[in-house]
Amino acid sequence: MWCFVRKCDVAVIGGGIAGYSCAIRLAQKGYNVTLVEKHKIGGECLNYGCIPTKAMYYIANVLSKANEFSENYVKPNFNKIASWRDRIVNTLVSGVEYLLKSYNIEVIYGIAKLKEHNELYIGKDVIEFKKLVIATGSDPLSLRGFEYDGRYILNNRDLARLQDLPESILIVGGGAIGVEYASIFAKLGVEVILVEIMPQLLPGMDSDLSRIIERGLKNLGVKVVKGTTIKSIEKKVNYVEVKLGNGSMFKVNCIAIAIGRKPNTAGIGLELLNVELNSKGYVKVNKHMQTTNPTIFAAGDVAGPPLLAHKALIQGIVVAENIQSPRSTIFNENLVPIVIFSEPELASIGLSTEQAKNLGVFYKNVKVPLTIIARALIENGSRGFIKFVLGKNNEVLGIHMAGPHVSEVISAALPVIMKKLRIEEMAFIPYPHPTVSEALREISELILGNPLHIVLRK
Numbered sequence: 001m002w003c004f005v006r007k008c009d010v011a012v013i014g015g016g017i018a019g020y021s022c023a024i025r026l027a028q029k030g031y032n033v034t035l036v037e038k039h040k041i042g043g044e045c046l047n048y049g050c051i052p053t054k055a056m057y058y059i060a061n062v063l064s065k066a067n068e069f070s071e072n073y074v075k076p077n078f079n080k081i082a083s084w085r086d087r088i089v090n091t092l093v094s095g096v097e098y099l100l101k102s103y104n105i106e107v108i109y110g111i112a113k114l115k116e117h118n119e120l121y122i123g124k125d126v127i128e129f130k131k132l133v134i135a136t137g138s139d140p141l142s143l144r145g146f147e148y149d150g151r152y153i154l155n156n157r158d159l160a161r162l163q164d165l166p167e168s169i170l171i172v173g174g175g176a177i178g179v180e181y182a183s184i185f186a187k188l189g190v191e192v193i194l195v196e197i198m199p200q201l202l203p204g205m206d207s208d209l210s211r212i213i214e215r216g217l218k219n220l221g222v223k224v225v226k227g228t229t230i231k232s233i234e235k236k237v238n239y240v241e242v243k244l245g246n247g248s249m250f251k252v253n254c255i256a257i258a259i260g261r262k263p264n265t266a267g268i269g270l271e272l273l274n275v276e277l278n279s280k281g282y283v284k285v286n287k288h289m290q291t292t293n294p295t296i297f298a299a300g301d302v303a304g305p306p307l308l309a310h311k312a313l314i315q316g317i318v319v320a321e322n323i324q325s326p327r328s329t330i331f332n333e334n335l336v337p338i339v340i341f342s343e344p345e346l347a348s349i350g351l352s353t354e355q356a357k358n359l360g361v362f363y364k365n366v367k368v369p370l371t372i373i374a375r376a377l378i379e380n381g382s383r384g385f386i387k388f389v390l391g392k393n394n395e396v397l398g399i400h401m402a403g404p405h406v407s408e409v410i411s412a413a414l415p416v417i418m419k420k421l422r423i424e425e426m427a428f429i430p431y432p433h434p435t436v437s438e439a440l441r442e443i444s445e446l447i448l449g450n451p452l453h454i455v456l457r458k
Contacts, residue, residue, distance in 0.1 A: 004125045006106070008034040010323060011120050011129035013112045013268070016043020017309050018300025019135035020096055022316035027103035029324050034127055035105055036112040036120070042093045043137050044301070045309040051092060052160040053180055055085040057341045060187035068380075076188050078165035086161075114269035118295070131295050131323050134275070134283055135316065136264040138301035143172065143257055146233065152240050153233075154256045156181075166190060166253035170242055172230055173258035174201035176340045179213055181256060183343040186220035193250055194222055197229045205338070206352035206400045208367075208387060213402075215383070216343040230255070263302045278304070287330045289319045297323070311336045335418060339407040344384050347410035349417055350398030356389055363397060364390050368443040370403045372453040374434040379404040386439045394423055394447055405436045412437050423447050 012023045015037030023035045040047045059081050066074045100107055110122035120127040140155040142148060148155050156177050169185055171178045174196030182194045194201075194217065200210040201217075201224070214224055228246040233255065242250045263282045270277070276284045276292040282305075283291055283298035291298055297319040300312035314331065321329040340346040356363035370376035370384040384403025391397045396416045401409060412431075415421035427444035431437040445451045 005128065006034060006125065007128045008032045008106070009129070010034075010131045010133060011036065011127050012133040012135060013120070014043065014133075014135035014137055014264075014300070014302070015041040015096075015100075015107065016135060016137050016300060016312065017045050018137075018302075018312035018316040019043070019133065020100060020316075021313045022133050022135065022299060022319045023105050024099055024103055025317050025320035026323060027105050029320065031323070033103075033105045034108065034129070035100065036108050036110065036122055036127075038109070038111050040093065041097050041100070041107070042089075045312075046092055046096070047089060048157040048160040050309050051089055052085050053184070054341055055088050056081065056184050056188075057180065059084070060184045064187040073189075076165065078188070079163065082163050112268065114272050116272050118273070131297070132273075133316075133319055133323075134265075134268070134270070134291070134296065134298040134302055135300045135312075136268065136302045138261040138263050138307055140257070141260045141262050143230070143259065146230065146255070146257065148257070152235050152254050154254055156256075156258060159256055168252040169193070169254055169256055170195065170230075170240075170250055170252045171256045171258055173260070174198070174224075174226070175203070175258065175260065176338075177258040178256075179217065179342045180340060181258065182217055182222050183220065183341075186217065186222050187343070191252075192217075192220075192222045193225065193252065195225045195229060195244065197227070199227055201226070202340070202346075204352075205346075205348055206387070206389075206398070207354060208385070209346050209348060209400055209402060212344060212383065212385075213340075213342055213346060220343055261301065261307055263304075265302060280304075288322045288327050289315055289331055290322070290327075306336055306338060308336060308338065335414065337410045337414070339410065341407065344381055344402045345404060345406050347401040347406040348399070349410060349414070350396070351389055352398055352400065353389055356391075356397055361397075362392050366390060366443060366447050368439050368446055368451075368454070370436070370439060372442060373403075373436055373439050375405075375436050375438070376403050378434070381436075386443050388443055388447065390447065396423070401439075403436060409437050409440070413440055 009031040010026050010033050012019045012035045023033045026033050063076055108122055113121045118129055168191035170193040172195050182192050186192045201214050202210045228244045231245045232243045234241040265281050274293045278284055283302050285298050285303050289297050299315035299319050301307045318329045318331045337349040367385050367387040371382045376382050381404035387400045389398035399413050423444050431441050
């Protein structure tokens with residue numbers, strides 16, 4: 001017999017950035033919202049992803065810069081770093097909890113399971129809802145035979161909670177998570193081996209970004225091994241012996257697996273309400289974030305790649321808008337920039353050179369080196385660049401950047417991708433000096449044939 005029955009306008013499963021943003025926006029519109037979270041409010045981003053990693057990234061950069069100009073090596077006190085990192089996470093999580101409470105959103109902790117007739121069970125309690133939002137996020141993938149143990153074989157969640165800095169680490173996976181942690185650990189003085197099964201790091205991204213990140217990591221002392229993966233491991237006392245498929249052997253304190261993520265869709269009971277999944281287990285959604293059941297929506301990682309927090313937040317808001325005014329708001333996946341906090345920092349949106357080539361469309365690349373940008377030179381980022389992939393009539397098909405602060409500069413370039421700003425207009429924007437954003441004016445001038453700080457050879 002069920003203990004307690006709750007009724008709400010909208011039930012949200014998942015308290016990560018997609019779930020809580022949707023719940024708050026709905027509450028602002030006057031809806032009675034119940035949010036169910038099985039673990040921690042804030043989800044992956046706040047607790048294990050974006051926030052703890054960027055906190056460590058910031059400190060790693062500070063220490064790295066200090067050591068460039070210090071007579072004596074500045075050794076990191078990782079206990080202090082971990083404590084500071086965790087305080088930031090806890091502060092932000094508490095902030096979200098306060099917002100949910102302030103908007104009278106009922107938060108229930110537990111595992112949600114669907115039944116027929118728009119009912120959601122959490123333990124012995126039942127929630128009756130009119131609309132449902134699936135925002136259950138994703139989990140780290142594991143390698144078969146190399147299951148996580150929290151000590152020798154780690155995932156990104158283990159790395160985000162580290163209290164002691166290892167002397168050496170082998171990271172499996174050269175995607176965004178792998179290269180970010182490789183950059184962080186190398187700058188903190190850890191011996192890093194980065195293993196990627198594909199021929200290049202950051203598979204699927206523009207090859208210029210892949211090449212510059214590999215050079216940047218090698219300059220930090222990271223050993224990059226491509227075209228192979230781990231074959232076997234042998235756990236010893238306080239270290240692991242690792243054998244790769246190419247025969248290489250390494251002895252490290254621990255291994256981090258960063259080979260991707262899988263959606264949290266199993267065991268919820270989505271099939272009972274005719275919610276369909278695609279071949280990779282992600283929830284099928286339309287441009288309004290509706291599932292194959294028109295009363296059920298999905299947002300965030302569970303709705304498919306790219307698995308990014310800023311995408312999840314906007315999708316959560318789009319869902320809220322469409323619950324209030326059906327089919328009124330569209331999520332535009334073409335406006336989601338990818339940013340990677342590595343050495344150097346990377347940012348990308350739109351078609352890569354390789355994608356444009358494979359599509360068979362007319363394209364040309366225009367690239368400005370950051371050697372002409374004073375701020376980049378000051379911050380030792382002169383090896384970076386900004387590249388536009390252009391189509392006919394100088395239509396911007398893609399933008400790719402490497403260098404200091406490009407995770408923010410990419411936002412200034414979005415109006416071009418949105419077709420709200422013409423190249424001719426960008427060339428006359430007085431971007432503040434000295435900032436890396438000035439490269440946007442420089443590349444506009446180069447496209448138009450009259451660059452100020454680049455000599456055109458005839």
